[in-house]
Amino acid sequence: MSADPAIRRDIPDATVARLPEYLRALSDVADRGISSVSSEELAQAAGVRSTQLRKDLSHLGSYGIRGVGYEVEHLALEISRALGLTQDWPVAIVGMGNLGRALAAYSGFATGGFHVAAVFDEDAALAGALVADLPISPMTDLALLVRERGITIGVIATPAASAQSVCNALVEAGVRSLLNFAPLVLVVPDDVDVRRVDLSxxxxxxxxxxxRKSLPPELGVAR
Amino acid sequence: MSADPAIRRDIPDATVARLPEYLRALSDVADRGISSVSSEELAQAAGVRSTQLRKDLSHLGSYGIRGVGYEVEHLALEISRALGLTQDWPVAIVGMGNLGRALAAYSGFATGGFHVAAVFDEDAALAGALVADLPISPMTDLALLVRERGITIGVIATPAASAQSVCNALVEAGVRSLLNFAPLVLVVPDDVDVRRVDLSxxxxxxxxxxxRKSLPPELGVAR
DNA sequence: CAGTGTGAACCACTTCACAGCC
DNA sequence: GGCTGTGAAGTGGTTCACACTG
Known part of the structure; x- marks a missing residue:
């Protein structure tokens, strides 16, 4: 029997991408003092259809009560567990320009599952300056700090020109999950995951x- | 005949999402003084497969030369045209916290197709302070400035609590395309597009x- | 020939319809 | 009775295989 809820198999990528939103919606609902929601209500709060939500949750297990809905606390816990948020992930941010500083100060890190364990900049002159209560470390300390602090997730907030070399340094140090804000496609080994966020x-x-909206209403394209 | 290249019909969303990356890859290639690329080379630079690239480009028209490849300048122009980057879009940014300031200073705005036309903050005390050479305007001036400066794209960089009301103000003022950095799903009329970027x-x-990586190698899940 | 452009096959995800259960 | 959970049908997107052409 694989009744052990910890044994999770092949959750579709599309579902994984929506789970964080469900978690956020659940926390909203919990803040309003509600302890049980229907898939319809929760779906609305998360901006998806209720069938989508139910199908997504079915990949995690059967945590709803037929005829009633979902117990808010319990569902939130199960989603957290599925996403791996029951532990706290130490994150390193590289690049202390405007964006890097904004990210370091971002409260989203504090709430649930993550904390900024170290920040770096290639400009050695910045070393020691405080950003969100953390001293900026020089790149030469990267491997050491990654090891010491168990960092497994890296955030790249450098200009495009240095992003690949920063990426190489992170991967070399053992980091296997990267969030890349630089406008280029990083080259990494197969076992490294990269997600990119690009404003442009x-x-x-x-x-x-x-x-499209400002074009004359061409036939056929109804929107 | 719809030979007019300006008449573009139903480009798949997935393709549209990749076009910006192709444009960036083309600009890299152009910087290296190369004037002609094959789909294979360009696809590599953009991090996709060459068949994907060719299929995507086929939705725009037939801009390659069989047996040769694509003329860099020309293809870049056609993609820009398809994306609507041949005109300059005025953008408003609301919320001058760390993130808002970083966005205002972001060079990606300057390069190609966009410029920051106004910045706002709900805190009236900030009004007049300069951010990236622009004075922060109070929310009361929003409708006026949106109209005067022809702003059609809005960026929401406020805390979650005020995002919906800021959104309403932007929509009310006539903005129909929004980039939302706040961690919540905005409620908007059907004709408004919202894209969300969420770090968490x-x-x-x-x-x-x-x-997944740190789990014991469970049977079946080969990665 | 070398490399583009594209119908056809394939695959992943979404939506539907409804059986199952509290 | 009402809402969840899920096989089945539908949809959109990717990959393949190859015809076509400069």
Missing amino acids: TELHVLAFHEQ | TELHVLAFHEQ
């Missing part, structure tokens, strides 16, 4: 849709 | 994969 990509996509 | 979602997804 997002703006481009918006521009595309905006352009 | 990205971290959660990384944590999920990281957890």
Whole structure:
């Protein structure tokens, strides 16, 4: 029997991408003092359809009560467990420009599952300066601090020009999950996961849709 | 005949999401003084497979030369045109905390297609302070400035608590494309596009994969 | 020939419809 | 009775295989 809820197998990527949103929606609901929600209500708060939500949750297990809904606390715990948020992940941020500082100060790190364990900058002159109560470390200390503090997730907030070498240093030090804010595609070994966040990509996509809206209403394209 | 290249019909969302990356890869290639690339080379630079790239480009038109490849300048122009980057979009940023300031200073705005036309903050005490050479405006001026400066794209960089009301103000003023950095799902009319960027979602997804890696090699899940 | 452009096959994800259960 | 959980159908996107052409 694989009744052990800790044994999770092949959750679709699309589902994983939505679980954080469900978690956030649940925390909203909990803040309003509600202890049980239907898939319909929760889906609304998360911006998806209720069938989508139920199908997604079915990949984790059967945590709802038929005819009633989901127990808020319990579901939140199960999603946290599935995402691996029952432990606290130490994160390193490299690049202390405007963005890096904003990220270091970001409260999202504090709430649930993550903390900034070290911050770095290639400019050795910045070493020692405090950012969000942490001293900026020089890149030469990277391998040491990654090991000492058990860092497994790295955030790259450097200019594009140095992003690949920073990435190499992180991977070399043993980091296998990266969040890349630099506008380029990083080359990494197969066992390293990279997620990219690119403001300019997002703006481009918006521009595309905006352009569509301002075009004369061409036949066929009904929107 | 719809030979007019300006007439673009139903480009898949997934393709639109990749076009910005192709544009960036092309600009890299151009910087290296290369004037013609094959789909294979360009795909590598963009982190996709060459068949994917060719299929994507086929939605825009037939801009390659069989047996040769793509003319860099020309392809870049056609992608820019498809994305609507041949005009300059004025953007408003609301919320001048750490993130908002970082975004205002972000050079990605300057390069190609966008410029920061106004910045706002709900804290009236900040009004007049300069951020990236622009004075912070109070929210009461929003409707006026949006109209005067032709702003069609809004960036929300406020805390979650005020994001929905800021969103309402932007929509009310006529903005129909939004980039939301606040951790919540905004409620908007059907004709408004919202894209969300959420750091904590990205971290959660990384944590999920990281957890997978550190689990004992369960049968079946080969990664 | 070398490399593009594309119908066809395949695959992943979403939505539907409803059986199952509290 | 009402809402969850899920096989089945539908949809959109990716990959393949190859015809086509400069």
